Amino acid sequence: MPELPEVETVRVGLARWVRGRRIARVDVVHPRAVRRHLAGGDDFAAVLAGRTVTDVLRRGKYLWLALDSDDAVIGHLGMSGQMLLLEAAVPAGPHLRVRFTFSDGGPELRFVDQRTFGGWSLSPGGAALPAEIAHIARDPFDPAFDAEHVVAALRRRHSGVKRALLDQTLISGVGNIYADESLWRAKLHGARRAAELTRPVARRLLGHVSDVMVEALGQGGTSFDALYVNVNGESGYFDRALAVYGREGQPCRRCGAPLRREPLMNRSSYSCPRCQPRPRRRSV
DNA sequence: CGCAGGCCCTGGTAGC
DNA sequence: TGCTACCAGGGCCTGC
Numbered sequence: 001m002p003e004l005p006e007v008e009t010v011r012v013g014l015a016r017w018v019r020g021r022r023i024a025r026v027d028v029v030h031p032r033a034v035r036r037h038l039a040g041g042d043d044f045a046a047v048l049a050g051r052t053v054t055d056v057l058r059r060g061k062y063l064w065l066a067l068d069s070d071d072a073v074i075g076h077l078g079m080s081g082q083m084l085l086l087e088a089a090v091p092a093g094p095h096l097r098v099r100f101t102f103s104d105g106g107p108e109l110r111f112v113d114q115r116t117f118g119g120w121s122l123s124p125g126g127a128a129l130p131a132e133i134a135h136i137a138r139d140p141f142d143p144a145f146d147a148e149h150v151v152a153a154l155r156r157r158h159s160g161v162k163r164a165l166l167d168q169t170l171i172s173g174v175g176n177i178y179a180d181e182s183l184w185r186a187k188l189h190g191a192r193r194a195a196e197l198t199r200p201v202a203r204r205l206l207g208h209v210s211d212v213m214v215e216a217l218g219q220g221g222t223s224f225d226a227l228y229v230n231v232n233g234e235s236g237y238f239d240r241a242l243a244v245y246g247r248e249g250q251p252c253r254r255c256g257a258p259l260r261r262e263p264l265m266n267r268s269s270y271s272c273p274r275c276q277p278r279p280r281r282r283s284v
Numbered sequence: 285c286g287c288a289g290g291c292c293c294t295g296g297t298a299g300c
Numbered sequence: 301t302g303c304t305a306c307c308a309g310g311g312c313c314t315g316c
Contacts, residue, residue: 001308076310114295115295117292158287159286168311176309
């Protein structure tokens, strides 16, 4: 489940391996992978052929290949997407969705995605920042990330604080895993109403969000199964450092109480019943 | 407008 | 053994 640290790891890998190369051919193996490109897979491939990748950029969980035509190819890993760089001779796996081959004959870029939540689309003129993702807020790795602005926006939200953290138009890059980890560090239950957080508490929470993702980036990303693999095909291993996510029934590392799992927004949330008491008035 | 919830999708696993 | 039900969840979409 790639979140900001994992996507940044992929971006760095793509920049290293794809920047400056000319796309010779694109094969859309599964149409769902380009469902956002309404003109279809053939058109997607035709537009990209002959273009050179000038840079690989990212905002939140979206990344894009900037092209010499000033257009962009936006990519999202979804739940299970992988970017693999492989020699052409390596046989295709069962979940290959899109294949990019390059005119230099070097390694292909293969987008592999079991659950098909991820995909690609074209953004005309979007090399600097695709209009399609301009509504996505800056993420904590962005030099222009304005924490005080996010604190103020967070404190105007009437929804639960976890829902607010997962809202990519408020702060981007945070997913279910790092939201839970951040809330545990901040000793806050995710159903606490965001608007009820004091300014210092909101600041502290955002500090934890940033810390936990910076730490994950340093570890090379999170992996729970073989689904997340970085661009060179190596699994991340940050899972060993997770304090709450996936640890139902195991002792809280702070107080020893058995961690709980409960549904929130129709997905699992992990927290400590003692460190993160449920609010009387719950917001989701 | 803000907010909440449903849906998409596949493979692994639990349960019968 | 083979079937069904359920779970994982990011982001888009709809409806209130």
